[in-house]
Amino acid sequence: MNNKSRPVNLDIQTIRFPIAAIASILHRVSGVITFFALAVLLSLLSKSLHSADGFAVVMGWLDSLPVKLVMWIILSVLAYHIVFGIRHVVMDFGYWEELQSGSASARGGFIVVAVIAVLMGILVW
Ligand code: HEM
Known part of the structure; x- marks a missing residue:
């Protein structure tokens, strides 16, 4: 068999992931980010509980735009x-x-997360 006549698609721009696949990949990514974020949050908690000065320093950090x-x-x-x-x-x-219910639940999940993200923005600012 002639391998050269095999159909190939190397144009990544034409490959579309289904929404459930994107949701799944992002779920793993969010788990890894959460893991590292935990270290940041715990070290902030530790510093804030260490002394009154430490608490004031952390509160000062939390007031700055990049930290927010x-x-x-x-x-x-x-x-x-x-x-x-x-x-x-x-x-x-x-x-x-x-396929249909999986896509719908992924779409619904994105909407719920968007609403929560807005609420988190209000909480932080
Ligand atoms: C400190 C908190 C958490 C961390 C660091 C974390 C981290 C992770 C990571 C890295 C994965 C990916 C594992 C893999 O795909 O091989 C994962 C998967 C998972 N996490 Fe979390 N997670 C946390 C909290 C939660 C919470 C609160 C839930 C509540 C629903 C949850 C539900 C799941 C589920 C169901 C999976 C499996 C997904 C799958 O089978 O593909 N996790 N988590």
Whole structure:
């Protein structure tokens, strides 16, 4: 057989992931980010509990725009991981496993996370 006549598609721009695949990849990414974020949050907690001065320093940091931005990202990523983690658990019970329901639940999950991200923004600012 002539291998050269095999159809190949190396044009990455024409490859589209289904929404459920994107949700799944992002869920793993959000888990890894949450893991590292935990170290940041725990070290901030440790410093703030160490002394009154440490508490004041951490509160000062939390007032700055870059730190607020990082906090908002961490909280939104955590929200993503929890919302899509719950979706995963529901799928483990045998629901939302078909193409249509899986896509719909992924789309719904993105909407829920977007709403939570806005609420987290209000909480942080
Ligand atoms: C400190 C908190 C957490 C960290 C650091 C974390 C981290 C991770 C990571 C890295 C993965 C990916 C594992 C892999 O794909 O091989 C994962 C998967 C998962 N997480 Fe979390 N997670 C946390 C909290 C939660 C919470 C609160 C839920 C609640 C629903 C949750 C639900 C799940 C589920 C269901 C999976 C499996 C997804 C799959 O089978 O592909 N996680 N987590």
